[in-house]
Amino acid sequence: MNRGFIAVALAGLGAATLLVGCATGPSDAEISAKTTSMMKASFNARGQAKLDRLDQDDAQKTCTEYSGKPLPTEVAQRIEKENLASITWPADGKYLGSWQNGEKIAQEGRGMQYSDDPASPSGANCYACHQLAPQELSYGTIGPSLYQFAKLRGYGVEIQKYAYGKVFNSEAYNACTTMPRFGHSKILTEQQVKDVVALLMDPASPVNK
Amino acid sequence: MAVANRRIVRWGAFALALAAPIVLGQGSAVDEIAKYRAALQDGNPAELWEVRGEGIWKAPVGPGKASLEKCDLGLGPGVVKGAYAAMPRYFADADKVMDLETRLVWCRVKLQGMSEADAKKNPFGGPNNKSDMEALVAFVTSESRGARMNVSIDHPKEREAYRIGEKIFYFRGGPHDFGCVTCHGEDGKRIRLQDLPNLTTKEGAQKAYTTWPAYRVSQGELRSFQWRLNDCFRQQRFPELVFTSDASIALTMYLARNANGAPFDAPAIKR
Numbered sequence: 001m002n003r004g005f006i007a008v009a010l011a012g013l014g015a016a017t018l019l020v021g022c023a024t025g026p027s028d029a030e031i032s033a034k035t036t037s038m039m040k041a042s043f044n045a046r047g048q049a050k051l052d053r054l055d056q057d058d059a060q061k062t063c064t065e066y067s068g069k070p071l072p073t074e075v076a077q078r079i080e081k082e083n084l085a086s087i088t089w090p091a092d093g094k095y096l097g098s099w100q101n102g103e104k105i106a107q108e109g110r111g112m113q114y115s116d117d118p119a120s121p122s123g124a125n126c127y128a129c130h131q132l133a134p135q136e137l138s139y140g141t142i143g144p145s146l147y148q149f150a151k152l153r154g155y156g157v158e159i160q161k162y163a164y165g166k167v168f169n170s171e172a173y174n175a176c177t178t179m180p181r182f183g184h185s186k187i188l189t190e191q192q193v194k195d196v197v198a199l200l201m202d203p204a205s206p207v208n209k
Numbered sequence: 210m211a212v213a214n215r216r217i218v219r220w221g222a223f224a225l226a227l228a229a230p231i232v233l234g235q236g237s238a239v240d241e242i243a244k245y246r247a248a249l250q251d252g253n254p255a256e257l258w259e260v261r262g263e264g265i266w267k268a269p270v271g272p273g274k275a276s277l278e279k280c281d282l283g284l285g286p287g288v289v290k291g292a293y294a295a296m297p298r299y300f301a302d303a304d305k306v307m308d309l310e311t312r313l314v315w316c317r318v319k320l321q322g323m324s325e326a327d328a329k330k331n332p333f334g335g336p337n338n339k340s341d342m343e344a345l346v347a348f349v350t351s352e353s354r355g356a357r358m359n360v361s362i363d364h365p366k367e368r369e370a371y372r373i374g375e376k377i378f379y380f381r382g383g384p385h386d387f388g389c390v391t392c393h394g395e396d397g398k399r400i401r402l403q404d405l406p407n408l409t410t411k412e413g414a415q416k417a418y419t420t421w422p423a424y425r426v427s428q429g430e431l432r433s434f435q436w437r438l439n440d441c442f443r444q445q446r447f448p449e450l451v452f453t454s455d456a457s458i459a460l461t462m463y464l465a466r467n468a469n470g471a472p473f474d475a476p477a478i479k480r
Contacts, residue, residue, distance in 0.1 A: 035376040042456030067379040
């Protein structure tokens with residue numbers, strides 16, 4: 001009787017262990033570590049895209065960790081603070097370049113892919129994700145519409161500075177945004193950032209018509 | 210032969226349909242593109258790749274003059290019907306989770322005595338460059354048309370590949386901070402005018418995964434799922450994803466498993 005009970009109890013324990021084993025497997029940290037080493041072994045450097053592009057900075061690492069989950073306020077604030085502090089503001093204090101050049105940069109999708117010529121300037125491909133000038137019907141919707149950007153927000157220097165900072169380093173204003181950090185990551189030059197800001201801010205820009 | 214001829218005639222009709230002009234009017238651009246996509250469904254040149262792939266599958270080559278007809282895609286040697294709908298999967302003989310392309314490389318090496326380098330050569334076709342691999346993929350996947358996606362994660366290595374694939378999906382990096390999730394994490398988004406599937410939902414993963422491989426009209430090529438991932442990472446500004454690499458298999462496992470339950474409907478035709 002007793003022996004039978006013990007045998008049943010042991011079998012139950014065995015099944016429970018098996019279940020726990022199946023349910024957990026490697027820990028999340030172990031899977032993350034395996035992912036990192038697997039990715040390193042699964043990509044080849046090609047053209048301008050070297051393997052160091054798989055090394056994540058703090059924002060990338062943190063945003064990966066919280067992707068698909070709510071981002072805690074203190075984490076968001078830390079990322080925004082660090083990125084805001086790293087922005088290089090224009091030495092001449094001017095935020096606006098040429099909106100005509102800005103429109104070209106907003107249309108250009110090439111830049112920094114291994115298939116692109118590293119000697120050519122990169123585009124920002126703004127239209128891939130945003131509506132801007134109303135003449136362009138082929139715009140994406142991953143980001144908000146920027147049509148009438150300054151007409152709605154005002155043309156003042158504070159808004160100019162915000163637009164410059166946002167294009168230069170979007171993580172400074174919205175942690176874990178989908179938008180690239182065009183100045184911070186050296187996708188665009190300072191002059192190119194100014195040109196894109198002009199497309200958004202210049203009263204003569206088609207964006208504000 | 211008769212089948213091939215009939216297919217080629219239908220392809221001619223398709224070429225005529227393509228000639229119809231696309232007018233992009235204010236506000237109706239998306240509607241017009243929907244009409245264009247509907248018109249495309251009339252005939253699919255992917256059939257040309259399927260026919261060629263079947264020929265390659267059955268051709269005796271290599272030192273042993275062996276065809277691929279004994280290749281085990283998971284349902285037993287030579288069983289092609291429905292095999293793709295249950296891939297990637299764990300293969301005991303290789304002690305590895307493999308997607309279709311990885312398994313085809315394995316069979317070419319083991320059955321036909323090809324070197325691994327030769328079996329992996331020319332994975333994606335281009336102008337004046339036909340890829341045997343993409344043709345084989347077209348043939349094998351066409352034999353799963355209508356089969357319900359049924360990818361297992363019961364084996365610990367399958368489960369691990371799925372979990373790593375999920376991590377890769379959310380991995381953000383490179384100069385643009387992009388990850389798969391950047392474009393494929395929300396409903397109803399588009400890049401320019403191209404609709405983006407939300408691959409984090411069952412419905413989105415099902416719709417997207419079951420329509421690859423696809424004949425791409427803009428490229429005049431049939432594109433495999435390995436190609437799809439390779440080109441996504443290029444646009445993500447990542448280095449080049451290695452053909453049949455472990456990361457490519459893991460990511461495919463994540464997406465294929467999420468598509469479970471949906472009828473497979475490819476090779477499809479896409480812009």
